[in-house]
Amino acid sequence: MELTSPGTTVGVVGGGQLGRMLGEAASPLGIELIVSDPTPDAPAAPAVRDQVVGEFDDEATVQELAERADYLTYEIELADPDILEAVGEETDTPVHPHPETLRTIQDKLGQKRTLADAGIPVPAFRAVDSPGALRDALDDLGYPAMLKAREGGYDGRGNVPVESPDDVEDAFAAIDGPAMVEEFVDYERELAVMGCLGADDRRTFPVTETIHEAEILRETVSPPRAPEEVRERAREVALDVLDVMEGCGVYGIELFETGDGRILLNEIAPRPHNSGHWTIEGCHTSQFQQHLRAVTGLPLGSTARRAPTASKNILGDVDGRARARLTGIETPLSTDRLSLHWYGKREVYHLRKMGHLTLVAGGNADSESLLADVRDAAEPLTFQAPD
Ligand code: ADP
Secondary structure: OOOOOOOOOOEEEEHHHHHHHHHHHHHHHEEEEEEEOOOOOOOOOOHOOOEOOOOOOOHHHHHHHHOOEEEEEEEEOOOOHHHHHHHHHHOOOOOOOOOOHHHHHHHHHHHHHHHHOOOOOOEEEEEEEEEEHHHHHHHHOOOOEEEOOOOOOOOOOOOOOEHHHHHHHHHHHHOOOOOOEEEEEEEEEEEEEEEEOOOOOOEEEEOEEEEEEEEEEEEEOOOOOOOOOOOOOHHHHHHHHHHOOOOOOOEEEEEEEEOOEEEEEEEOOOOOOOOOOOOHHEEEHHHHHHHHHHHOOOOOOOOOOOOOEEEEEEEEEOOOOOOEEEEEHHHHHHOOOOEEEOOOOOOEEEOOOEEEEEOOOOOOOHHOOOOOOHHHHHHHOEOOOOO
């Protein structure tokens, strides 16, 4: 193993905030990134060597990335597994995680079937292709339930709760495409584990509690406010999930903790994930550096937590679309052990993820007080309409 200048180059499909934070993590390892994104000057652009402007599923764009890079990866599930696979083979460029894993994960139904077949505990689910099929499925599963588009959903878009038989027609119409339905989990908490597959090693980061509102992740805290045996079970399920995944890299594993302490898998992201942003300051190796180590075949780093850590997303709070201008940053920036991450998105709209705050505990702060402190620090933040 050796370091060179210029360093190893990794091509990344996607140049959003995940690409930006990958770029920030790449530098100390001497790794250079080239990202592709359809938006010129994407959030990742200032943190990487170069950006190729092109759609996530454009073959010529992926081809250019592969020709200029030693390894290929992706930070968005809209990448095209067929193109990644073909280009990877043609140019002899390793692609991680394996495109087959991306293919499985892109289809929420296929993902749940694969995991259920592997013995991973998941909420009860059914495939549905018509309002009639949905009604039949819910006669069996019961109400309420969550109807999910099989493909393309994120931040809860593509999910529709179905409260009663009266909702069936409208819910199905809202999805407008192939769907699956699953039991509504009356969870005690949502948890997440960032797992990592290296060339010959696998690791998990400490279990994180994730707090969603209207299906959008708002805050995380690690350790979670859950009993030790529940955390251990979450870790075991995450390790079982990693056994099903193919290819190196970091995987975001989202879980439900039920009222009786069971762990059910919600979904997997084959990439760094919002529930692992806290690892930048909170762990000895961040999820971003870990992903790059894994993809390039370097040894994985320690996933140990440095100290209890909470994070809070900075979400758009404006009507319509506006130029991004965040005010109130003096308070978080003046708070000890608090870090601000700004994603550099040019435009803000309601609930768009624009940045995040991370607060690392000093002394013996518990998860409850860390969450309260990071909320207080974020209180003055608000987007200001242009003059
Ligand atoms: P996305 O892919 O858009 O992130 P998810 O399927 O992960 O969508 O769902 C987003 C959020 O919606 C979850 O974090 C959870 O809060 C809620 N949710 C999803 N599925 C269920 C379910 N079966 N029961 C209860 N809540 C759910």
